[in-house]
Amino acid sequence: MSRRRLDREMIRRELAPTRSQAQELIDLGQVLVGGTVATKAARLVNPGEPIVLTGPGPRFVSRGGEKLDAALTRFGIEPQGKRVADVGASTGGFSDCVIQRGAAHVVAIDVGHGQLDHTLRTHPRVEVFERTNVRFLEVDEVGGPANLVVADLSFISLKVVFSRLAALCEPYGDLLILIKPQFEAGRVEAARGQGA
Structure with a gap:
């Protein structure tokens, strides 16, 4: 399988409902990819690569x-x-x-x-x-x-x-x-x- 943008992969895995919410979680430093804090929504990730949320997530849709x-x-x-x-x-x-x-x-x-x-x-x-x-x-x-x-x-x-x-x-x-x-x-x- 090909690599995907982090924000889109987060939606696919149901870690965020929208790309803007995925971006917000990334901006807050609440997304780990392979144990490292992700800084860019456009980062490419492998389908099996671990993605973990570290915070409570946003309260609102934006x-x-x-x-x-x-x-x-x-x-x-x-x-x-x-x-x-x-x-x-x-x-x-x-x-x-x-x-x-x-x-x-x-x-x-x-x-x-x-x-x-x-x-x-x-x-x-x-x-x-x-x-x-x-x-x-x-x-x-x-x-x-x-x-x-x-x-x-x-x-x-x-x-x-x-x-x-x-x-x-x-x-x-x-x-x-x-x-x-x-x-x-x-x-x-x-x-x-x-x-x-």
């Missing part, structure tokens, strides 16, 4: 879940029993976080498609809206407003979509948005790391 979990705790926002809109869902780290924290229903919205982790895609409390651009989204298309809107958007300024995000949130609901300076600052400021 690192976004850790970021949101910390923010929810910091700001005292509790998703338990709430309807949540996750805008820019991607792999679903934010969706996974709020589901684990007891959200009643999650609307996972993303302009892309095929990225949401299978466990979330098939979860009974998650409703998936792919190929959906929040700039043109009407609230009734996703079943009405949410009690909590979380957003992690790339390649677009929040200035362009903030009114749509606010429209997705019920009055007196919570809106928690990850701000990415590279999409908010001008090119010069972003290049210098100065932000806006």
Whole structure:
């Protein structure tokens, strides 16, 4: 048999559900190949070569879940029993976080498609809206407003979509948005790391 990439072999052996989670475990130094800590997902491994996980593994399907979990705790926002809109869902780290924290229903919205982790895609409390651009989204298309809107958007300024995000949130609901300076600052400021 031919050698395979480590991340793909981890999925084949059911050590990680996705390549991004395999990469995360490798980045955390929690993967041993033949007794040596693996540092690259692209490393080629033999089919019979031992691969061992040394840590507990990630809590969420992506690192976004850790970021949101910390923010929810910091700001005292509790998703338990709430309807949540996750805008820019991607792999679903934010969706996974709020589901684990007891959200009643999650609307996972993303302009892309095929990225949401299978466990979330098939979860009974998650409703998936792919190929959906929040700039043109009407609230009734996703079943009405949410009690909590979380957003992690790339390649677009929040200035362009903030009114749509606010429209997705019920009055007196919570809106928690990850701000990415590279999409908010001008090119010069972003290049210098100065932000806006």
